Amino acid sequence: MADNITLSSSTRSNLLSLTRTTDLIGRTQDRLSTGKAVNSAIDDALSFFKARNLNSRASDLATIKNGISEGIQVLTTATDALENIEDVLKQMKAIAASAKATASADSTTRAKLSSQFNELRSQIDHLTNDASYGGVNLIKSGADTLTVKFSESPSASDRKLVISGIASNASSAVGTAGGLGVASAVNAGSWAAADASTYTAVIDNSINQIDSALTTIRDTAQTFGTNASMLQIREDFTSTLINTLEGGASDLVNADLNKESANMLSLQTRQQLGTISLSIAQQSEQAVLRLF
Template sequence: MPDITLSAAVRQNLLTLQSTAQFMSGVQNKLATGMKVNSALDNPNSFFTASGLNSRASDLGNLLDDMGQSLQTIKAADKGIQTITKLVETAKAKANQALQTQSQFERKKFAEQYNDLLEQIEDVAKDSSYKGKNLLAGDGNDLTTIFNEDSTSKLTIEAVDYTDTALSQGLNLSDLAEGQGSATSFQLQGGKVTLSLTDGTSALNSSSTLSQSNSISATTTLQFVDNSGTAPAALSGTSITAGATVQDLVDGLNGVAGVRAEFDDNTGELTIYSDEDIYLNDTGATVGAVLTIDGDNAEVDAAAFTATSQLLSNSGSFAVGDTLTLTDGNGYELGSLEVDEETTVDDLENFINDFNGVTGKFDTSSGKLNITSDTDLGLTSSNSDFASSSFVADTDGVTISALSDSGFSTDTKVNRVLDRLNTALSNLRSQASEFGTNLSTVEIRQDYTKTMINTLQEGAGLLTLADTNEEGANLLALQTRQQLASTSLSFASQADQTVLSLF
């Protein structure tokens, strides 16, 4: 194809249009991408500097996500400590409640509730994890939060272990002994005999001498003998001469443990109650010979009670007016029962069963009242002959020593627990404060990182982002230039076309 020759004016206008089109393309690209530096070709220095800034911003952005997860882990532990603190305060309230009562049974129940609270504390500690990390579960759960891209700035939070309340480096709160009760039994037995003391025509009174009786001679010396026909040590010194009064005989009988005598001045009747077999004889009589008074043997055949309907007052251990009292090991009185003419074994059994933690059951085959108690227990009587055996008084009554006492059984034990609870609360509050400080630190660094990322991105933008206002104005100017160049080209072409007018 032969060369086409353009005039200088046309060529200049074409060059201008090409240059303007190239500039417009660049401006349009900037407006389309919003970037004035899209590649290293645009501006190597700005491009690589901005790339470094954006890379660091991206690294910090990844760390920002980790910081957010660390915050949630700390918050989970903080919520756990708040809940544990409330549970420890509740446990302290239980200990204070125990101090407000002397009842060992109530204290035993408070100890059981205290142990339940410790179990809940351990459960809360175990449940305070977030994404497998638990700051309340001890070893292996330390939390490290990294704040910069080269890991030179970081915070390590050491985990504590509250999953076992007994740990000395944790809460140091051990489970309390809940106590284990025990049992005992005592014999309900007795018998009685009623004798008439008369002079043959009228009844004797308490001031009458025994020799006035038509059954007792002036030379008789009475002695109390057990069923073996002897006077054991427990009955020694109980001889009564015939010259003594009826009241002396009554007093002598009442001086024997487990034996009770009652004399009616109106009828002259002497009633003898005894827990053991006992009889009166003359010291000069044949061994085993029972004294006979007005045709009745002066002998009491005692036997174990066999029915709950039997009257307590038919035993030498009980008398009308006696007061039976139940107390626990702290001396706390559970209740009392006053014996009257109609008080039966069943009444005594029901009395014992009226109280929490105590059970009484009468065995009709053995005549024993079996008592079980969750705590130390004592059943005492105002009658010194209560629960006597073999003519020996049981001055301590019936006692039960529990196999083990509860951790709240005494004030000293309760106060010891309260001291530990106060220490645990102090430690919890200190640990909560430490976690709070760590939480604030991470939040502050998180905010700082957000600001730093923004600063880096802003700096990168200053190097690479286009000014849309400026580029818009440039595009408008280029469009104007393009229009003018097109017009100029048209004029140049028209000048070249004037030659056609010659043809």
């Protein structure tokens, strides 16, 4: 069995003080390297778990914020397409007005204008079909529905915005799936009618359909624009809330680096003094050895 080494009380006291100082230096180094005063539940269980809960909610809200942002993009895609459809309708109206002014023209001229009108009309359907973002299309025939959640809580099922799509294709069936109700300029029996008075009446009907479609497009764009503005408000609020939660969590666990730097300097000085003190304590024991 190994013999026990006997140390004087002053030496033991100095060693204990040095050990404590070394532990404090290690803790302070951790705080300076991580920037946190509370790195685990051992440091401060209450602050640690409060901060973790705040950060968890902030993370959940970040997901909600992304969903809101995606919803804004869906609406922006739809409104951009509607603006282009409005431009197409204006061009169609200009062609119709030009066709009306050529009531006495031959069938070849009428057919040419009719073809131009129909080509533009087909572009409306192309625009509505292409106005998709993330697989959601709010203006195609059989338009989709957009649902945007505002809360991370599963029980908060009412905290959301449901936006019903409004079909804006050029369907001549007014009201069916929200179609714009703009009929094609069929060459036989309509725009190419031999009788000038009948031809004029047909053109007037096309112009009236376009005017109605323009009103519908503008109303739809306004509706989507209002929804996009509301989503932007919710996105800004969610961003602010996330920052508040993360700031609160930081206040609970973050270290004051200025204070910790001062502590480190003080502890290093204390460690040096402790080493000197231990050396002095041992000198008295060494003096005893000189007696022999």
